[in-house]
Amino acid sequence: MNNQEKTVKLAVNGGIGFGAKLNAKQLLSLAKYIKEDSEIELTTFQQLYIDVLESQVEKVKEEFEKVGLAVYPVGAYVKSLRTCNFCKGAEEEGMPVAIELNRRIAGKEVPWPLRPSYTGCPNACGEPLINDIGVIKRREHYDLYIGGKAKGKDAKTGTLLIEQLTPEQLYEVVEKIITIYAEQGKKREPFFKFINRYGFENIKNSIA
Incomplete structure (x- = not known):
């Protein structure tokens, strides 16, 4: 009988x-x-994957959070927000908005891992146009894109869903989109496939 304790993978x-x-x-x-x-896996979404003993998960989370590390579940969840390097400062590049958006959505359960991305200016260094949900800050407002896909022969940029959002409108719309996907998406259905099946216009109408 194997009494070896199970391990749990954490994204940090x-x-x-x-x-x-x-x-x-x-x-x-x-x-x-x-x-x-x-070995530690470094993902394209600015996360490290590590394995810890199941009995130590809560202790590890607490210790990591004390030193400023953020811990997220691994699997079919909303990934932590991928960002650019915020080259012109926290306020100008909208870092407080990125932090709040991440707090609201990261770790939510969805049919398939969902990758949101944010960039603080039209240069789009955070690659928002090739991720599932992409946010671009333009002056004091935010443009929202959905359905980007970075890999494969069907790779494509995201489609502009709505523009000139205030921070509060951005949070509300992104949370609504994730709720629609969580409730209407099929198990293991990637977000871009969900959009194709459910309909871009249906999503747009649902958040109006």
Whole structure:
């Protein structure tokens, strides 16, 4: 009989800030839970995947959060917000809005991993147009794109859903879209396929 304790995979990053960075305290905290023969997976979504013992999950989360690490579930959930490097400062690039949007949506259960992305200016360094949900800040307002796909022969940029949103309107609309997908999407149905089946116009009408 195998009594080896199960492990749980956690997605970890340094939170929403000036680029994907980790400080010394965060690295030391991570190192405590990484075996010498283990590997850490760095995803394209600015997350590190690590395996921890099931019995230690809550302890690990608490310790990580104390040093500023954000912890998210792995699997069919909304990923943490991918961002640009916020090259012109927190207020100008809308970092507070990115942080709040991430707080509201990251970790929500959906039919298939959903990748939201945010960029603080029209340069779109955060690649919002090739992710499931993309936000571009234009001056004091926000344009919202959906349905981008980065890989495969059917790769495409997202379609503009609504523009010139205030921060509160942005939060509300993105949360509505995720709710529609969570309730109407089929199991293991990627978001771009859901849009094709459910209908772009139906989504647009549902958030009006």
